[in-house]
Every structure is written in C-alpha cells, then in structure tokens.
Amino acid sequence: MAYVAIADRDVHLHDPQTFVTKYIWSQDHKVIAIQYSVTAIAVGLVALVLSGMMRLQLGFPNTFSFITPSNYLQFITMHGMIMVIYLLTALFLGGFGNYLVPLMVGARDMVFPYMNMLSYRVYLLSVLVLRASCVVPGGPTGAGWTLYPPQAVLPGTSGAGLGIILMLVSLAIFIVAFTMGGLNYVTTILQARCRGMTLLRLPLTVWGIFMATILGLLAFPALLVSAIMMILDSVLGTSFFMPAVVSMGKGLKYDGGSPVLFQHLFWFFGHPEVYIVALPAFGIVSDLLSVHARKNIFGYRMMVWAILAIGCLSFVVWAHHMYVSGMNPYFGYFFATTTLIIAIPTAIKVYNWVLTLWHGDIHLRVPMLFAIGFIFTFVHGGLTGLFLGNVTVDLPLSDTYFVVGHFHMVMGVSPILVVFGAIYHWYPKITGRMLNEALGKLHFWATFLGAYAVYLPMHYLGILGVPRRYYALGDTAFIPNSVHDVNVAITVAALVIAAAQLVFLFNLVWSLAHGREAGSNPWGATTLEWQTPDTPPKHGNWGARLPVAYRWAYEFSVPGARSDFIPQNEPPEAPGGREHGAKP
C-alpha cells in the first residue's frame, strides 16, 4: 500500500446529524475545543472565587469566621492547582490548541478524532474527581499546590486522607487526558498540514502549541510518577518519599524515604509546566501583535528557534525551585547558570515583539491592548525571575510575597492576558459575532491596572520578609503596620479585578446573540483559519477542497499589493506579474 499524504486524500465526511452527535459526543475538533474551554473557564471561576476569599482573609483578618487557618491552606492549594493545570494548561492546549491547530495548518480535523473526544471526557473526569475531593470527609488537601511530602500525607495537614489521594488521582487522570490530546496535536502538526504549508510557513501560534505539547508529553510523566509513588505511600504504607517521622507524639510506620526525591520529580515537571503555559502564550501574542500592527513579525525564524531553545533549556533548570532544600552549592551554581541562560532566548522574543510594533500601523483594538499588556507584565515578571534565579538572592526571598508577586506576574497575569486577547481575537471566528468593544476596553483596563495594583506591592511585602502561605500575620516585630494597610489595598484591587471578569463573562454571553456580525475575516488576518468558506467553520472546515498555502503567515503591508494583507492561501499572481514575496 503506497503512502498517501493526508493533504492528498479523499475524505468521506460524515456530517453529524443529531444534537447529541453534534454537540455532546462530538469528534469535531471545534466542538471539543469549546467543551474544553467552557469546562476550564468554569473551574477557573472557582479558583478566582477562592483567591477572592484568600484576599478577604488577608486584607481583613479576624473578620470572616468561616475562613479557618486550614480552610485558607485548602483555598491556596485548590486555587494554585486549578489555575496552573486545570485552567491554563487545559485552556491553552485543549481549548486553543484544539480549535486552532487543524484550522491553521489547513486540516479537516485532528488525525485521531476519537481519541480527541476521549481526551475531553477524561479531562472532565479529572475535574470531577478534583471537585469530589472537596466534599469528602476531611475536605480537600491543604498541602499547597506543590504537595510536598511528608506534610501532604501527615494527619496535621487538612485533607491528609482522602483529600490528597483524590487530588493525586485527579492529576493522574488529567495526565492521561493530556497525553491523548497531546499525541493528537503533535501528530496533526507533523502529518496533516495542507499542501504548501511547510514548517516555516506555520504561524507562531502553532509553533508555540507544538513545543508546549512536546514539553508536556515529556514532563507530565514526572508528575505521574510522583503521584503514583505518593499514592502508594499514603495508601499502602510504602516509604518512597516518607522519612521516619514522629507525628502527634507517635512514631509512624514510615522509614527512610526521601522528601527531596519528590521535590526533584515535582519540579522536573513543574518548571517545564511554566513553559507549557508560556509558549502557547508567546505564539499567540506574536500573531496578535503582527495582525493588529499590520506588520510581519520581526525575526520570524529567530522566534521559532527561540521557542525550540527555550523548550530544550527548560529541562535543565528545575532545581532553581529547590535552592532552599539544602543542595550542594555546585548544583546551585549549575542551575543558576542555566536559569540565566534561558533568559537569552526569552529576551530575544521580547525584543522581537517590541520591534514588531516599531513603525507598525498599530490598531489599539481590544486583542492588541491585551497583547501589549502582556509585554509589560511579562517583562516585569521575567526581570524578578532573574533576581530569584540567583541562589544568594533567592535564599532570603524564598517563600515570601516576592515570590508570589513574581510568579503571578510571569505565569498568572501574563498568560491570562493572552487568553483574554486570544478570546477577543478569535471569538468572531468561533461564533460569527464580534465582542463588544467598549466592554472589552473596560475589561482590559480594569484587569491590567488591577493586576499591577495587586502584584506590584507584593514585591515590597516580600522584601520586608512577609511570608507566603500564612493565614494571618499576627503581631510580629519585623512587620510594620503599613503592611496591613497595603494588604487592605491589595484586597480591594483584587475584588475590582474579579468584578471586571463579570463584565467579560457578560460580554461573552451577550455578544453571542447581540454582537455585531463579524464576517469571515474582521481583522484582515492572513492565516488559514480566517479563510474558511463558512464562519463559524462547518464540520470538515474547508468544504469540498482543502486549502493550499502559497506563502508564509505574515504578509502584511506588502508594497504594491492590492490590500494590506495577503492570505496564506492566495495563489501568486500569474507568471510575469509582480511577486508578493518581497523581503521584509
């Protein structure tokens, strides 16, 4: 049997007919993407509410009797875990990855649609198990999102019985779901591109999702391994991670396990995880900047290389999260060096974004506002990261609010801004209608300024030595009264941000029926998803014939061209006519 490329195959499209096959048990990547996104945003809202409660406690201690110290730790854990894994990872890869990859590479669907559907089901199951952990006796785990043993398993921590077990089971299920989805995204990008869509014609969004998925495929097994071993420790009494401990006056059966081993495994996953949410954001932001500045992305190939370099390097920096675990100073030296090296490709990307804007025809529409906002917050979080990457600076700052400020800037606020920008950008394609511009701007400014109001002061609190994961600060000599005033201000700002998200949700729902008709390509974008015959695209995406790509994704403002953008699938002019591919 001779091999036939997917782009050249005849397809027999079975059009799903009933409501159930169309929207519930659908194998269509667009429906699955929406299922993933809606689920992720729904759990994300839970995490948002939890952060509001934590802030209320921190801003107004002794006011809310229903928040106990162990509740607070449970809130922290759920909030962190949901935000990082169940919201951002699921939304970027399961949501945007699913929607955009087949459309952008010019395919009819993912290569394994059935497995794709299964991936969502299993993800949903993992979310349900996570939610279930909140209602079992003992409540959810309060071990912190890092779940460090031995405390995660010991009776003093809330949820030490069922709570932690269900959390670990839920993570294991999530990893299975992610792997099924991830194999799909990578194989689709490699094998199902349409004719003419070479690797270097792919939009950077696809590159970001591609590399992030590879990182996830290789790094999530580390979390799986640690989850399995910790479940055995807590259920069957093995001592993989549990040292000999005396707990509540009583010697436990554990002996000889190594908590540091868990830290290695966890961060071997945990650091790449940062890039699993950052790389798709990098890719998407590059495309948003280019489209809304009507300019080709500056240094396209360098952007691709930087994505690959960051991917490689992200596997050799994990121990910068463990400087305080008592490691060999030479190790610390090694990991500090690799951490600083990874800043180079990252900085290259930032320069290229800024240079893309330089002399661009900038349209400050809502997606563009979010993209530019991202550059600010990302530079901010990246710079504090350089501080923390140095062992001697990290030691005093570790486990203070400086770290909380840093990681929220770099992997909380920045990717979330891109998520919003991306939703404003692609909503017209997904639904056929525009989101309301005025509400969008309100949402942007409240979120962007609010994020600064929340996280900038945290850096100062951290420098004073205010510790993270504390329910209340009490009367401590090194904490001046002004810290309490700042905490009140931060809480107020956090509530304002939370309220702004309601505006966004309202916009999402209201525009579904009342938004302006978008047409097929409202932003004048070049990439294939904007060139579908129908908006929203129908099952099979492309009608009778697959598109053919004739150019890269960034032909904006080409001198002499008829319009200020040339879609990727527009054939070159007849021989002898002017060639569009002018060098940028």
Add this chain to the structure above:
Amino acid sequence: MSVAALFALVAVGIVGWWLFARQLTAKPWEKRQIESDNASGGAALALPAARVGLWLLLAVMTSFFGLLISAYGMRMELADWRPLAVPDLLWANTAMLLASSAAFQWTRWAVARGHAEGVAAGLVLSGLFAFAFLAGQVLAWQQLHASGQFLASNAAAAFFYLLTGLHGLHLAGGLAVWGRTTARIWRIRARLEDVRLSIELCALYWHFLLAVWLVLFAVLMSGTSLTSAFLDICSAIVKAL
C-alpha cells in the same frame, strides 16, 4: 534525575535537530524558497499518522520509565539502601518476553509475505508468550511475598513491585490491542490488509516493552549503585571487545 533530564534533553534535541536539518534555516519569504515550498506535500514523514503517534507515545513512555529509574538511582544512593535478591524466575520470564517479541516480529513478516495462517498462528503464539511472562511476574511477586518481602518492607522491595507492576500494566494494555486484532482475524476473517498496520504497531510496541524490561531487569539487579553497575557493564563490554 540526571538520567531523565538527559533523556528529555536528547529527545527535545532530536526533535529540534531533525526540524533544523529539514527546513528551519529556510527563508520562507524568498522567491526560490517560495517555489519549493509551494510544491511541498504537507506531511513531515511518509508514514501513517498512527505510526507517528505510536512513536510519540513511546517517547512519553521512555520519559516515564526513565524517571522511575532516576528515582530508583537516587534512592539507592542513600545510606540505608539494602539491595534485594531478585527471584531467579525473572530469567525465565525474560525468555518468555523475548519469545513473545520474536513471535510478533515473525507475524509481521508473515503479514508482509501475505501468509494468512502464519499470521494467525504467530499472533496466538505472541499472546501466549506474553501471558506467560505476566504469569511469571505474578509468580515472582508471590515468591518474594513468601520470603517476607512485602511492598512496604523496604525501599528495594517497594521499587521492585512498583517497576515490575508498571511494566506489566503497560504490557497488559498492549494485550488488549492484541486481543482486538486477534479477534478480528479469527472471527470476522479480516483481510490481511486491514490488520496489517495494527500488527506492525503491536510489534513495535512489544519490542519497546522488551527493551524497557531488559533495562529494568539490569537496574533491579544493579546492587548498590546504578552508576557503578553501569560502569561495570561498560567495562565488561570494552573488555569483550
């Protein structure tokens, strides 16, 4: 950990290098490049998508087992490590898995030759040997259990049950696919063309699990230090040469 880091680096490096060697230095906006790009067929590899998917899955599994081995190596370095005397039965089990893998390879050749009876017989044999391996592993567990080595007895025993168990589970997953393929051949008399890909992929998966088992076996017998065991093996190879 460094084992796993090395693997991940190498894996991502291979992806990067492979991409690089192909097209990553091209300038997609230049006229000559545009012409050659327009002629491109789209797929990166002239392989069925399922095969590419399986290779990716094997990379994920390599990362998984590599991390387990890293954890094992790190645990061994602690002062209280007491190596486990692994049951001799494992040698017999290894032979079973080898036979199973060989039978699968033979089946694959039978498909290529269009030899239908051979395919059916080969599939049954591969499955039987694989089941024999799994049964042998369970027996080995029982022997350990009888000698007083329980899951929670000590670190070496815990790792022994963990590593063999996870490897066995992966083989059991493979056997599920094997069962479906065999059933299709026996019950609906599927044409060889229809099961060809499935048999090829199973064979690949089997060889991979055999390789994983050989490494795990060596690791489980490596005494008190992974590095010194590794160096021993290397020097033995060098001497043999």
